[in-house]
Amino acid sequence: MSKLSISVNNLSKRYNREWIFRNLNYTFEQGKIYAITGPNGSGKSTLLQVLWGQLPMSEGKLAYTLNGQSIETESMYKQVSIATPYMELIDEFTLYEQVVFHFKSRPVLNHHSPQEIIEIMYLEQAKNKYISNFSSGMKQRLKLGLAFLTDTPALFLDEPGTNLDRQAFDWFAQQMQKNCTNRLVCIASNQPEEYPNDAEIINLSDYKA
Helix, strand or coil: CCCEEEEEEEEEEEECCEEEEEEEEEEEECCCEEEEECCCCCCHHHHHHHHCCCCCCCEEEEEEEECCEEECHHHHHHHEEEECCCCCCCCCCEHHHHHHHHHHHCCEHHHCCHHHHHHHCCCHHHCCCEHHHCCHHHHHHHHHHHHHCECCCEEEEECCCCCCCHHHHHHHHHHHHHHCCCCEEEEECCCHHHCCCCCEEEEHHHHCC
C-alpha cells in the first residue's frame, strides 16, 4: 500500500493585499482524517486547493512525499480524489457515460464495474438519465461516489453534505466509514456531522494575519 504525506511550513495565501491565512505548519498523513473549519470566507476551500496543488501558495513551503520519495506538484493529481460544490460534471453525458468516462483515466477502487459503482451510489434508476436532468442532490451524490470509489491515497471533500437529504447523508456517512480507513482525508466543513469525532481539526481562524 502506498504511503502519502503532505507537509506545509509557514503556508500562507493571499488575494491582492488580503491574507486569507498565514503561517500554517502541519503534516497531513495517510490514515488520518482532517477537518478544515472556520467561518464562511475564512479560506477553507482555498486551503484545500492549495494542498492538492490547484492553487499556488503565496508564501511558505509545501512538500509531497509518497513512499518516502518526494513528488512534484504536477504529479499530485494522480494521488488525489476530489468532490467539491464547484466541480463540474458533463451535462451531456448520461450517468453511465459519466462513470465510464471518469474511470477511463482514474483507477477504480476494488475493481468495481460501472454498473456496480452506480449501484453503490443508489442511482440505478438514473443510469440512462442525462446529468443535465439530475437534481442538485443527485449531482452531489455522484461527485462523492466518484471520489470515494477512485483508488487514490488522498481524498479531499469540500462541504460534502451540500444538497444531501437525510437518506443521502446517511449514505455519505456509510461511505466515509467504508472508504476512508487508509487514506489521507481532508474535509472542509462548518458542520461537525460531516466529519468523524476523531478527526484532527484545523481551525483557520487561528491562522489569520
